Amino acid sequence: MVKKYICELKAKLSAVGYSLLAVVPLKVQIFIAKTAEVNLRFHKAIFLLPVLGLLSSCFDQGDCLITNSNLVQISLKDFTTKASAQILFDSVYVPGDTLVYTAATTSSLVLPVDQSKTETMYVLKQATRRDTIVFTYSNQTLILSPDCGAFVYQRDLWYGRSTLPAEQIRIVNGQLARSVTSNVELYF
């Protein structure tokens, strides 16, 4: 009687359903065969759910798309016309540390922030003035996947202590990322 039930079930099931049967105990196979008349299609769907789910999970790894950046993208603009402006800097540097620009005429600045801290101070020295900006930000580590690794992202960019008045600084995008073209606008 048991063999009859199992043979009937094998004849009805698709290859996928039958292959799943092969891994379950005999007692379960008998149970399945006895209740196969109720709604075989429904049973197959139930059995296939975890199999399909497991298969979809096995080959799906996290995307290794690295988008973090520690660079603040600054656009320089004319205070009156709000248009892009070429500004001559004698130097742009982190006090006691990195010299980023020297004798440069540019309409944009790209300043790296310290990823092990939550603020970085920059001095912007021109011929007739010297300005200090302290960028503050929060750090959050993201793990893309074990194969990709962990990366730190800077966000919530803001200017802390600054010699520039508030109307000369505008935060455009507080997230530092490779896809972001402008984080800050400075008006001179």
Place this chain on the structure above:
Amino acid sequence: MLQATWSFIFSIIALCSAFAQESNNSLLADSAKGKFFPGGVSVGVDAISLIRSRTSDKFSGWEVNADVDFHRYHVVADFGTWATNYELKNGYYQSDGNYFRVGVDVNFLLKDPDSNMLFLGFRHGRSSFTDNVNYSFLDAQLDPVNLEAGNSGISANWMEGTAGLRVKVWKFIWMGYTGRMKFRLRVKGEGPLKAYDVPGYGLTYKTTWWGFNYQVFVKIPLKKRQ
């Protein structure tokens, strides 16, 4: 949290009762009395968690399950612990915490003489855990930077759709499996580290995550089956 959880359980039972179907309506009036008295209590353990803990150095945990059946409805509760660690390309991540799930299963084999089950159901899951990562990278000057970030006492919750099978193998021993589709993950209290692996749920980058348990149950009947 416990009061809110019990409120959730009873509200779900009330909702499911509105969708109940009875195949033998002629017997309903005569046999209705005592129908929703608990038929039995089942207590079980997940074998897959135990096996993984023994065979994998990346996972450690266990899970126990319990359910009480009220006619065709089974009120289910799971509790487990889960600790994982991953070696990253540039560091090391670990996560450790507890989780529980509560929910209801609907048995579609009510008249089976061995009380076998073929069920669909859902769960609400909650987890409390800590995680930590140590890693290194090169800064703009190509100098190595070592960072450590972690969260303590963060929580997460999610929903699950379940389906499974449970059969009687000997006297009071039942065995079966439960397939889970986990979704709607919400993590609260993240700080300097975005959680990567939530105990009870899995990896957070997936909006839908699948799970599978193979369980062994001991069933204690509370009333004689008619």
